[in-house]
Amino acid sequence: MKLDSLIRTAPSWMSGDGDADGIVISCRARLARNLADYPFATRITQAQQQQVIDAVLAAAKTSHSMSTATYFGMSVLDGNERRVLVERHLISPTLADEKGERGVLFNQDESLSVMINEEDHLRLQAISPGTRGRDAFAAICALDDELLNAVNCAHDPRIGFLTACPTNTGTGLRLSVLMHLPALVLTEDMERVLQGLSQLSFTVRGVYGEGSNAAGNLFQISNQATLGASEESILEELLRITEQLIGYERDAQDSLTKEARGQMEDKVWRAYGILSHARILTSQEFMNLLSAVRLGCTLGIVRGIPSAFLNHLMIATQPSHLRADAGRGLTPAERDLRRADLVREKLSQVNNS
Amino acid sequence: MICNICNERQATIEFTAIVGDAKKTLHLCQECSKQQGQKTAPAKLADVPTENLAAAQTAETKKVDVVTGPVAGAEAGKGLCPGCGMTYEEFRKVGRLGCSQCYEAFGAPLRRLLKRIHGSDLHVGRGPKAPTPVAEHEDSPTGGTVTDAEDLRADLAAAVDAEDYERAADLRDRIARLRQEGS
Numbered sequence: 258m259k260l261d262s263l264i265r266t267a268p269s270w271m272s273g274d275g276d277a278d279g280i281v282i283s284c285r286a287r288l289a290r291n292l293a294d295y296p297f298a299t300r301i302t303q304a305q306q307q308q309v310i311d312a313v314l315a316a317a318k319t320s321h322s323m324s325t326a327t328y329f330g331m332s333v334l335d336g337n338e339r340r341v342l343v344e345r346h347l348i349s350p351t352l353a354d355e356k357g358e359r360g361v362l363f364n365q366d367e368s369l370s371v372m373i374n375e376e377d378h379l380r381l382q383a384i385s386p387g388t389r390g391r392d393a394f395a396a397i398c399a400l401d402d403e404l405l406n407a408v409n410c411a412h413d414p415r416i417g418f419l420t421a422c423p424t425n426t427g428t429g430l431r432l433s434v435l436m437h438l439p440a441l442v443l444t445e446d447m448e449r450v451l452q453g454l455s456q457l458s459f460t461v462r463g464v465y466g467e468g469s470n471a472a473g474n475l476f477q478i479s480n481q482a483t484l485g486a487s488e489e490s491i492l493e494e495l496l497r498i499t500e501q502l503i504g505y506e507r508d509a510q511d512s513l514t515k516e517a518r519g520q521m522e523d524k525v526w527r528a529y530g531i532l533s534h535a536r537i538l539t540s541q542e543f544m545n546l547l548s549a550v551r552l553g554c555t556l557g558i559v560r561g562i563p564s565a566f567l568n569h570l571m572i573a574t575q576p577s578h579l580r581a582d583a584g585r586g587l588t589p590a591e592r593d594l595r596r597a598d599l600v601r602e603k604l605s606q607v608n609n610s
Numbered sequence: 611m612i613c614n615i616c617n618e619r620q621a622t623i624e625f626t627a628i629v630g631d632a633k634k635t636l637h638l639c640q641e642c643s644k645q646q647g648q649k650t651a652p653a654k655l656a657d658v659p660t661e662n663l664a665a666a667q668t669a670e671t672k673k674v675d676v677v678t679g680p681v682a683g684a685e686a687g688k689g690l691c692p693g694c695g696m697t698y699e700e701f702r703k704v705g706r707l708g709c710s711q712c713y714e715a716f717g718a719p720l721r722r723l724l725k726r727i728h729g730s731d732l733h734v735g736r737g738p739k740a741p742t743p744v745a746e747h748e749d750s751p752t753g754g755t756v757t758d759a760e761d762l763r764a765d766l767a768a769a770v771d772a773e774d775y776e777r778a779a780d781l782r783d784r785i786a787r788l789r790q791e792g793s
Binding site: 291293295296297298299300376398401405410411412413414415416417418419420421422423424426427428430458482483484485486487488489 | 693694696704705706707708709710713720721723724727728729730731732733734735736737738775778779786
């Protein structure tokens with residue numbers, strides 16, 4: 258697999274299956290694991306990093322789920338190629354930017370990936386579309402069992418899996434759901450929702466993880482604690498919260514359409530109009546307009562645009578995807594021009610299909 | 611968002627704490643958060659118990675602040691890890707452990723830190739080579755009422771307080787089994 262071809266395909270988790278009319282984009286499961294015989298990231302030598310990579314790749318070769326996966330060492334990729342992987346949620350900014358021997362292994366449909374030598378020796382990830390958190394969880398457990406059978410994993414019967422940062426100790430599990438909650442933002446109920454979530458030890462952040470704002474009304478909700486609760490109970494809790502948030506969002510959508518149907522339709526169609534005709538689109542403006550169109554699809558105001566289309570557009574218009582598509586460096590102004598071009602082109606295709 | 615302390619720089623770190631029913635949020639810039647980390651608690655959140663603060667911080671700010679900040683400060687151990695040579699002091703500075711043996715070497719202070727972060731310092735869940743079996747309702751014994759689980763949890767808390775980890779681990783496993791049967 259080449260990275261150039263990657264940017265033209267859509268990962269399987271963007272399919273929009275089971276997405277509650279566009280409210281739930283995807284579910285993600287992540288496990289942090291370390292090999293007992295090697296120091297953690299702050300103490301490891303480059304030679305040891307290579308040994309970790311070799312051990313993990315050998316284990317993956319014999320596994321069922323990753324035997325045909327592709328490995329990319331960070332050293333063979335240029336800066337933009339690494340950012341493409343970040344934008345596709347295959348690697349973290351940390352893996353892209355840190356020094357040393359490190360890389361990522363991922364399968365064809367990008368539903369499973371393993372970062373090697375990030376903060377922990379192994380960061381396993383499974384993503385599934387919509388509300389299918391159980392699928393992601395089952396996939397990550399299967400991969401975990403396969404890989405751990407082949408390596409000596411750092412584990413303590415009392416405190417569980419040992420990780421470089423104590424915030425991940427125990428299960429090493431971070432489960433998250435990516436949700437589109439525009440009506441809760443419009444009705445200004447989001448603050449109350451966030452408050453409730455933090456009391457349940459769940460955190461909320463923007464779509465690109467740490468430090469990113471909730472651009473385009475997209476919120477990533479994930480568990481905080483990794484010690485003291487079993488993986489299954491964390492999963493059930495997250496799914497319960499997801500169902501609840503879908504309910505809140507639908508209620509907020511109902512009251513908005515009841516009280517201000519005209520304004521809602523106007524907002525949606527204006528967004529659609531700008532996306533269809535604009536010549537310059539900044540990332541921020543695009544994300545907000547896309548959110549309005551997605552809301553229009555959820556409410557049935559706009560018809561014939563599948564969630565998968567909106568999801569893929571969101572990734573294809575990211576800076577490094579645009580740059581990879583152009584095949585050269587772009588100034589921010591050029592990028593905004595190309596973003597608008599791409600959106601117009603894609604929208605006209607979906608209209609004619 | 612502008613930093614709540616210097617009122618000048620862009621805030622990049624968010625402290626959140628739940629006090630009673632109220633949520634308190636403090637936005638800090640990199641600089642001020644560093645300075646605050648070296649002193650005691652962030653001045654404007656000084657009235658918030660640090661335990662709550664630690665538990666309520668978001669995952670990413672935790673990495674920066676729970677470990678290096680004041681929370682661990684009072685009880686910095688003098689442990690030296692035989693595996694990688696890291697000291698507890700050094701761990702507090704970098705916020706990351708050096709190797710898997712650090713967990714043993716830093717003993718009680720690290721366990722207390724884990725408890726502050728997660729609300730527990732006992733693992734419940736999967737092990738390395740023993741995948742958790744899927745609970746099958748037909749095979750479940752009829753036991754495992756809510757009262758049983760609550761009793762066990764109280765015993766567990768007592769065992770942890772007494773630092774009787776063997777008994778605590780046993781209780782933890784029994785609670786986990788009950789939970790599976792009940793789910």
